[in-house]
Amino acid sequence: MSLRQTIDFMLYDWLRVEQLCDRPRHAEHSRETFDAVMDLSQKLADEQFAPYNRLVDVQEPEFDGERVHLPVETANAMNAFRDSGLMAAAMDAEVGGMQLPTVVDMASRSYFCKASIGMSGYLMLNRGNANTILSHGTPKQIEVFAKPAFEGRTFGTMCLSEPQAGSSLSDIATKAVPDVTGSDHGLPAWQEDPLGPRFRLTGNKMWISGGEHEMGENIVHLVLAKIPDETGKTIAGVKGISLFIVPRKLVEADGRITDVRNDVSLAGLNHKCGFRGTVNTLLNFGEGRFKVRGQAGAVGYLIGQQGQGLKAMFTLMNEARIGVGLGATMLGYAGFETSLDYAKQRPQGRPMTAVGKDAASPQIAIIEHADVKRMLMAQKAITEGGLALALICASLVDDEQTGTPETQANASLLLELLTPIAKSWPSEWALEANSLAIQVLGGYGYTRDFPVEQYWRDNRLNMIHEGTHGIQGLDLLGRKVVMNGGQALAVLGARITQTIEKAAQVEGLAAHAQALGKALNKIAQSTQAAWSTGKPDEALANATPYLQAFGHTVLAWIWLELAVAAQGVKVGGKRASDEAFLQGKLAACDYFFNFELPRIDAWLGVVSRRDMTCAQAQADWF
Numbered sequence: 001m002s003l004r005q006t007i008d009f010m011l012y013d014w015l016r017v018e019q020l021c022d023r024p025r026h027a028e029h030s031r032e033t034f035d036a037v038m039d040l041s042q043k044l045a046d047e048q049f050a051p052y053n054r055l056v057d058v059q060e061p062e063f064d065g066e067r068v069h070l071p072v073e074t075a076n077a078m079n080a081f082r083d084s085g086l087m088a089a090a091m092d093a094e095v096g097g098m099q100l101p102t103v104v105d106m107a108s109r110s111y112f113c114k115a116s117i118g119m120s121g122y123l124m125l126n127r128g129n130a131n132t133i134l135s136h137g138t139p140k141q142i143e144v145f146a147k148p149a150f151e152g153r154t155f156g157t158m159c160l161s162e163p164q165a166g167s168s169l170s171d172i173a174t175k176a177v178p179d180v181t182g183s184d185h186g187l188p189a190w191q192e193d194p195l196g197p198r199f200r201l202t203g204n205k206m207w208i209s210g211g212e213h214e215m216g217e218n219i220v221h222l223v224l225a226k227i228p229d230e231t232g233k234t235i236a237g238v239k240g241i242s243l244f245i246v247p248r249k250l251v252e253a254d255g256r257i258t259d260v261r262n263d264v265s266l267a268g269l270n271h272k273c274g275f276r277g278t279v280n281t282l283l284n285f286g287e288g289r290f291k292v293r294g295q296a297g298a299v300g301y302l303i304g305q306q307g308q309g310l311k312a313m314f315t316l317m318n319e320a321r322i323g324v325g326l327g328a329t330m331l332g333y334a335g336f337e338t339s340l341d342y343a344k345q346r347p348q349g350r351p352m353t354a355v356g357k358d359a360a361s362p363q364i365a366i367i368e369h370a371d372v373k374r375m376l377m378a379q380k381a382i383t384e385g386g387l388a389l390a391l392i393c394a395s396l397v398d399d400e401q402t403g404t405p406e407t408q409a410n411a412s413l414l415l416e417l418l419t420p421i422a423k424s425w426p427s428e429w430a431l432e433a434n435s436l437a438i439q440v441l442g443g444y445g446y447t448r449d450f451p452v453e454q455y456w457r458d459n460r461l462n463m464i465h466e467g468t469h470g471i472q473g474l475d476l477l478g479r480k481v482v483m484n485g486g487q488a489l490a491v492l493g494a495r496i497t498q499t500i501e502k503a504a505q506v507e508g509l510a511a512h513a514q515a516l517g518k519a520l521n522k523i524a525q526s527t528q529a530a531w532s533t534g535k536p537d538e539a540l541a542n543a544t545p546y547l548q549a550f551g552h553t554v555l556a557w558i559w560l561e562l563a564v565a566a567q568g569v570k571v572g573g574k575r576a577s578d579e580a581f582l583q584g585k586l587a588a589c590d591y592f593f594n595f596e597l598p599r600i601d602a603w604l605g606v607v608s609r610r611d612m613t614c615a616q617a618q619a620d621w622f
């Protein structure tokens with residue numbers, strides 16, 4: 001069973017993406033062009049990324065005090081990707097894009113994430129960075145900073161975190177003050193710079209992925225900072241945060257990239273557990289190492305409105321969160337493929353039947369053992385379910401952009417609600433899938449002779465960055481399910497109910513449809529129970545178990561959708577040769593409903609009771 005077969009099933013049999021070609025934005029496309037993009041992605045990922053995934057782990061980035069050294073294979077892969085034109089695949093033609101539906105672009109990205117998540121990190125960041133400039137920048141900023149990124153010529157970062165401010169971004173301390181040095185040097189006044197109001201930034205940014213390297217022509221940092229008032233004070237909280245474009249090398253108003261370094265210097269690299277293919281940095285802004293016009297302070301251009309920086313950055317973060325989910329899923333998928341292959345090859349043990357009692361009888365492959373099948377089925381259900389989750393979120397982005405007014409509104413609400421799930425569910429469960437892959441390989445899985453341990457290490461990041469798991473739970477229960485009087489939850493409930501009604505009519509799926517209906521009710525009841533006292537500390541005391549139960553319910557919905565689609569293909573008799581493939585989808589759906597969905601009761605129990613066991617434990621009890 002290949003990934004391609006699963007992607008084709010999801011795109012064409014489930015989501016019916018050819019229908020998107022009826023929308024004017026995608027009119028130039030067809031199934032043929034979509035297939036060509038998949039072929040290209042698969043080939044590029046197989047040839048330029050996958051062969052070097054181990055190398056970028058072993059040869060982690062090095063800083064010699066002056067320069068960062070990466071394996072040359074990373075730059076080669078970036079150049080090959082640039083030449084493919086895929087960086088702007090889903091973008092408008094006017095910024096050099098192909099106007100591909102986001103859902104097809106997401107499927108294309110899955111190949112690169114699976115091949116090498118560390119190398120793909122640069123692509124994800126660059127795309128999100130350029131998209132943010134596209135959404136919030138002036139035409140000039142788009143021309144000068146976003147277009148070269150979409151062409152794959154420059155790279156981008158997101159600089160939010162600081163050593164003392166990770167989850168709590170309202171506490172960032174980086175400051176931006178008007179750059180008044182320009183007028184002495186023949187530059188326009190700071191407010192009138194064609195690239196945007198010009199500031200000088202000072203501060204330290206921690207954990208910045210892709211923060212320093214010499215690939216491409218430039219690095220464009222998107223930096224959150226606070227603008228002090230006349231008394232030098234900054235506004236506390238998120239309202240005081242603004243967003244700035246800070247290029248590594250200064251750029252002329254006509255877009256020409258100069259050789260003049262901006263005052264952004266690398267303080268050091270972080271040496272990570274995994275995900276080593278993406279360099280991770282501590283950056284000092286404005287410390288005076290690269291003085292500009294004789295003065296310390298990194299030159300930055302305000303993007304969007306002053307004080308609206310975090311809001312603008314959410315364009316990047318929401319996109320990045322779905323990207324993180326896809327990356328986690330594909331790491332899980334890579335482990336699934338490896339362990340499946342291994343389980344078919346490895347002879348160990350004998351059947352539990354009478355035949356197996358004969359010690360002289362031949363051993364069987366471990367895939368014949370029920371427990372190994374359990375571990376493989378869990379990986380299949382998690383990773384294929386996670387892929388479907390990323391694709392449905394991407395199709396919601398398409399509906400948001402090009403659907404009818406009603407579908408647009410509903411898509412926006414659903415996307416807001418599902419983003420914490422799209423990020424956190426694969427981060428938690430595809431990591432578990434990686435752990436199961438190690439288990440399937442036994443002792444060999446625990447060595448560096450097989451890639452499964454690297455997949456686990458790479459994946460361990462995903463519950464931490466882009467908003468930790470705990471923060472995603474708070475976002476879901478504290479904000480998303482209650483926003484606009486629970487409107488988004490109601491829209492999701494209606495979508496799930498449609499699936500339940502459809503599935504109730506399909507052979508073999510009625511019991512699952514009923515179970516999903518019950519799960520949906522339990523989510524609604526526990527949401528209400530959590531908030532029944534109106535006290536946030538009680539409601540949110542168990543936000544992470546709520547996130548887990550919500551995620552499992554969403555995934556049960558997705559598996560029921562996939563099972564309905566698989567039965568549809570079976571009954572349609574279109575591809576008799578795919579019997580085993582379709583049976584596999586139905587079995588994974590059965591697995592999810594029989595083994596996974598029942599777990600929500602324990603999670604929702606503590607939520608509904610507003611259990612304070614953990615919340616009320618005193619620090620000195622530990």
Ligand SMILES: Cc1cc2nc3c(=O)[nH]c(=O)nc-3n(C[C@H](O)[C@H](O)[C@H](O)COP(=O)(O)OP(=O)(O)OC[C@H]3O[C@@H](n4cnc5c(N)ncnc54)[C@H](O)[C@@H]3O)c2cc1C
Pocket residue numbers: 157158159160161165166167168206207208209210272275280461464465466467468469470471
């Ligand atoms: C490899 C890597 C790459 C990264 N890349 C980038 C990047 O490119 N750009 C960027 O800006 N940042 C990046 N980050 C930073 C990342 O987003 C932060 O690590 C993350 O936001 C958590 O912040 P922290 O590490 O300071 O942990 P903390 O915020 O200190 O959290 C520690 C623990 O406390 C919990 N916690 C904190 N506050 C609360 C609360 N209010 N309620 C409940 N629990 C809470 C958290 O859930 C977590 O479990 C990266 C991090 C890593 C490790």
